[in-house]
Amino acid sequence: MVKVTRDPKQLRDELLNILLAGRDTTASLLSNTFHVLARRPDIWERLxxxxxxxxxxxPDYETMKGLKYLKYILNESLRLYPVVPANARFAARDTVLPVGGGPDRKSPIYIPKGSAVAWSTYTMHRRTDIYGPDAEEFRPERWAPEEGLRPGWGYLPFNGGPRICVGQQFALAEASYTIVRLLQEFGGIEDRDGTVWAEQLALTLCSAKGVQIGLIPR
Incomplete structure (x- = not known):
């Protein structure tokens, strides 16, 4: 950032935006991921x-980029449990969306300027026409190149386009580093809840009951 500006106010505002906005979201990502790891010993062992x-x-940044299975796990966690489960935008001008209109919602639909268009990332990430019949299953391998998954705009954990989350890479690096360091210190994990995961939907998505796990030292 200092290569772009030396304005102390702008630097402070940008840092606060990244660090504070990334607190609950990264915490939810880590919690949801460890919730799954505690219940899936096969995934834990491979990781x-x-x-x-x-x-x-x-690990440093370059090392973490080489941890492919960890990347698949985080992608899958963000797919099934997107930390921002819904979003909205206002139309800057009159426009027509290619689908969403008509009785079957497959016809074009007119959106007047100023209209709010909302979508559910949580629902979109579970579409069987994009992710297959096992869309409700946590399967990190679906992100391997040989699977041929190309979700495009059907996968938006950090939004997209000019309003994409500026902290995307920071959040992924932070979560990756935390997971790696914990697995280097702990050789086993236990689920200490046993109940079905229940979501708490608000601005961010998290477990309504928290995440109760046990980590076993090496």
Whole structure:
């Protein structure tokens, strides 16, 4: 940022925007991910094997980019449990969307200037026409290149276009580093809840009951 401006007020505002806006969202991402890891020993063990390849060395940014399975897990966590479950935009001008109108909602629909257009990321990320018949299942492997998944605008955990979240890479790096360091210190994980995950939907999405797990030291 200092390459762009030396204005202390702008620098302070930008840092507050990234650090404070990323607090609840990153916390929810980590909590939801560990909720799944505690209930899926197969995923935990495969991730543990990938992390063990680092030989106990603390990861840097480039190292974390090479942890493919960790990336798949975070993608899948953000798909099923998007930390911002809904969003909206106002039309800057009169426009026509290609689908959404008519009795079957497959016809074009006119959107007048100033109209609010809202969408549910939570629902969109579970579409079987995009993610297949197992869209409700947590399956990190769906993000492997050989799976051929190309969701495009059907996957928006950080929104998209000119209003995409400015903290996307920071949040993913923060979550990745935290997960790697925890797996380097703890060799096992236990689910200490046992009940069905229930969402608490607000501006952000989190578990309504919190996440109760146990981590077992190596």
């Amino acid at each position: 543990q094997a990938e992390v063990d390849q680092l030989g106990g060395e603390k």
